Amino acid sequence: MANSSADSSSLDQLFAQLKRFADEGDYNKADPVIKKILKEAPQDKDALLCRLCSLIQQGKYDNALTFIKSKRDLLSGVDLTFQESYCYYRLHKTKTALELLQSQANPNDKCKELLAQVLYRLENYKECITVYRNLIKNSQDDFENERETNLAAACALLSIHDRNLREDT
């Protein structure tokens, strides 16, 4: 029905709508808009990345992993290591998440943040503490309290772990 010029203008409108919901962090309202965009422009990188984020935010981690696999070619040049390992982490495939994160030569801060959580869950508290100390030293954002809390949790569990080891031997 729509001709090509109408397509591009409605695409602009859809993106404007999407941006509003994205800024508000309203993933439920954003999702139908993303689907509409992908219907018109199935290869649009921004829309594909929004869809991936939306799947993860809705807790659809299996779907998100399938999505990453099927769109890998369309999203070539975009580093999806963080998103992929986060899905594995939430699916409790923690070792897969760890391998993926450790396969990177220069992990970004997002990946380091996730790495710390992965190490914590794997009960590797010593390395977890090292990553958190490094993150705390080098970051200035809204999550400093949460990071201190996680560091304290790792320290507490490390001391319990060490005490149990001493009592066992």
Next chain:
Amino acid sequence: FPPQFEPIPCKPLFFDIANNYVEFPSLDHRMEQKKSGGIGG
């Protein structure tokens, strides 16, 4: 039996901070395109 009760440490609070980094890509450049009237084709 039953075994003696013994105190155990509570599970410490631990946040999923990485979740905050699962975010939409910046869509600013899509808005600029609109302002400039788009690319004719």
